[in-house]
Amino acid sequence: MGSHFIPDRCVIVDMIGSNTLIRGNMPLIAPDDHYALSEISAASGVNMAGKRFIEIPIIDNVGERDQFTAIIQAFGVDPEGYPTSFWPWWQQPGYNPDTQRGTILTTEDHSISGSFIWRPFEGLPANTDSDLFLYAPGWDFDGFITMVVDLLHTCEDTVIYVHCQLGADRTGAFHIGYLMNAHGLDLETAIKEASDATPAGAPNADYIRLVTAYADSFKSISR
Numbered sequence: 001m002g003s004h005f006i007p008d009r010c011v012i013v014d015m016i017g018s019n020t021l022i023r024g025n026m027p028l029i030a031p032d033d034h035y036a037l038s039e040i041s042a043a044s045g046v047n048m049a050g051k052r053f054i055e056i057p058i059i060d061n062v063g064e065r066d067q068f069t070a071i072i073q074a075f076g077v078d079p080e081g082y083p084t085s086f087w088p089w090w091q092q093p094g095y096n097p098d099t100q101r102g103t104i105l106t107t108e109d110h111s112i113s114g115s116f117i118w119r120p121f122e123g124l125p126a127n128t129d130s131d132l133f134l135y136a137p138g139w140d141f142d143g144f145i146t147m148v149v150d151l152l153h154t155c156e157d158t159v160i161y162v163h164c165q166l167g168a169d170r171t172g173a174f175h176i177g178y179l180m181n182a183h184g185l186d187l188e189t190a191i192k193e194a195s196d197a198t199p200a201g202a203p204n205a206d207y208i209r210l211v212t213a214y215a216d217s218f219k220s221i222s223r
Helices: 039-046 065-073 141-153 169-181 187-196 205-217
Strands: 011-016 018-026 051-055 104-107 109-116 160-163
Touching: 011 039, 011 141, 011 169, 018 039, 018 141, 039 104, 051 065, 051 205, 065 104, 109 141, 141 160, 141 169, 160 169, 169 187, 169 205, 187 205
Parallel strands: 018 160, 051 109, 051 160
Antiparallel strands: 011 018, 104 109
């Protein structure tokens, strides 16, 4: 099916009030691909009791279809509502990428209040207009980061789990962007802190270009 949960790529990014932000990789466990809720709790050291769980998967519903299906089914959502033709998400009329979908996360013999938010982004290729990747209409990396920051400050008793396939490139870019936005870190410091957080290391060139363009955007807008 592809990659499964890797404990050492699961770390706490930030804690605000009663909320915790975690980065990681695909939250599925072989061989039955059940949801890795207990494993995320153990790897991060976060007690899930009494918490709401929000997953934000930075994956597609085409090449990563099997994993996408397993994840949204765990939240009680029908994957047929997201056919492979529903890609890229930002070209789908009327789609609200900030909507929380599902109400209960069920895995093995227990469940927890939970939902997922699906609004993946992609890296910035060389010699490409960055606006398509940073803003809407487009992949809207800026909107992704802003959404996570807002969630962390407005939810209560919530665990937010952000991940891609391996917890490396897409998740690493998110981590870097979050540190710049939420904590005012400069690009170099944010890259080092995020890259040192797990054995995944730094994101690939396209995602470094993305976060570099994001850093440049801070020079021209007031935050």
